[in-house]
Amino acid sequence: MTERIDHAEASSGFIAASDHLEFHDRRLWDLRGKRDRATAAIPEWEELRTLASQIKEHTLTHLGAYLEQFERAAQANGVTVHWARDAAEHNQVVYDILAARGAKTLVKAKSMLTDECEMRAFLEPRGIEVIETDLGERIQQLDDEPPSHIVVPAVHKLRADVAEVFARTLGTDPNNHDVHYLAESQRRTTRPSFLTADAGMTGANFAVAETGAIVVCTNEGNADLSVHLPKLYIACVGIEKIIPRTEHLGVFVRMLSRSALGSPITQMTSHFRVPRPGTEMHVVLVDNGRSDRLGMDDFWSSLKCIRCGACMNTCPVYRRSGGLSYGATYSGPIGVIIDPAYNLRKYSALPFASTLNGSCTAVCPVRINIHDQIYKWRRVVAERNALPFAKKQAMKMAGKLLASPRLFRAAVEAAGAGVEYLPRVMLYNRLNAWGKQREVPQAPPQTFRQWWLAQRAKKEPR
């Protein structure tokens, strides 16, 4: 049986390191602020959100047709298109492409999909060296940790942590925490790999059905080097990344970096369409649960996600628990509504790692009703028997008590029972959790109902 991720437990470890927590919260809140300013500068921003949402809805409604159109266009461009039903097929397809050409080293740009498929763990034991070339992703690879954020993968690390990782793995000076020194060190050790690698890989921000183009938005130029230097290029693409036409990029490219980082556009927006003479280009289209999600009435619209991370940056719970506490490739609000579709039992606690405050929904550039889906996942968790037994029993008892005025009054008004009882009504179990860092409210001498009966009931026609 899969182990259930305990987000609350994991978050307490994150919170205990207060310098890390404060930096993490401040850094991401700063991104949220930049996003607010960047979006407020576009008068039609809310209309853009609606349009983006509608384009995605249309595309997802005709997904099969657009995928086939993409395949035909890509093939006409000289690209080889592969289809992968799940993570295992994806990894095998990639391995087979590499193995058939004797490729031993792979330089790759950031891709959440390859993390989702745990591709490195599959390729490395089979003799393929995989080198992450995005700075944040490389830091995480060297530290043997998954990314904690879909846009800024090492945002939970302080400079000192990065200096420690690089000193341990790249032989840099552990006492030099200077950002430029650290970035330059990584650059010097990674750059030669581009020249010698047998193959390059990217994910995709968008795949354009009418042209067969893969569009990759980056800030470091590492994707372009990964594509343009080796003789073999593989793009791994989740099937929901399809958009119908090039003109739709005029909507999405405007929104992506503004939502993510508050910048108008990423440094590089690269369109990879045709293999250079003498080289090969492959596209692997991956389902891995996406078709199943598309069939879920309440959750299909999560496939609209363009992976900007705005919901994570604004989420007060994410900022105070860190991406790794979700125990999944996708963390924060978007992770909370995607992860249970992959493994309900393992991720059954995640829909409860939310106050349902709705800020995620308010920033989402494609108008996914994230907090509504979190609420709905809670019901799915309960209905499929994935709630902890004690919580389920507590809710059953609370439901009975609150359905009966007599039982409720007896509980509330029993002498001295207020303080002991009420947190139980509202808080159910883990009762002592309230008092760990908070005072318990004092019970007053009389409840409102008692006050009413004493002061006002005579006026009340009974």
Added chain:
Amino acid sequence: MTQVALFVPCYVDAFFPEVAVATLELLERFGCDVHYPLDQTCCGQPMANSGCEADAAGAEALFVRNFSDVDYIVGPSGSCVHHVREHFTAIEQDDAVRQVRARTFELVEFLHDVLGAREFPWAEFPHVIGLHNGCTSLRKLGTASWSEQAMAPWSKPMTLLQAVKGIRFATPARPDECCGFGGTFSVYEEPVSARMGQDKVADHHRAGAEVIVSADMSCLMHQKGCAERMGLPLRFMHIAQVLNGSPLT
């Protein structure tokens, strides 16, 4: 005369009767004929928010029995009102249920939108307050504009409070960041919940607030618990108390 049935959420009844009294008196000052159904318990939100919707059916059915056949149902709690309006689906949706759901209002929106209350000549509150809008009141009931979207600013609670003599406002750095109560979240996710609460009250304290005022007593219960443990000299009052002319408590 406007007929109002007073909806007193379970935790307000047991812990904050003064908030219910202030709500009652305030409604009466505006000429409402207020009635308090004695058999009320809870709206069903705690069970439904935990995913156990079926367990909320008894509480929801009881709520409908208590609150049928009145013009308005008014309660001093945004999330409870939101549950009744938007999530009250554990029971069959007959006419009585639909009517109850449509007639349920949160106190501030009822004062602001339905009664059109703008003046509170009996109220004086010579203190610096930090206004806290609960997230449900804010982003789901639309009690005020929210910072994620560029929009012409509005705030129903601020409009009402500005009419109180002597009141001054302190603006925290993150005015609409969630305080971390979140119902059962407060105990099942205690570490994050408490940290959010600590950050929230510290933000108000830094901004110079003496009193945090909100239309959502559950947020205040959580924030008060955090502030007391931290030893911060902050007070907490429901907006009904301030508008009704209660002195600082």
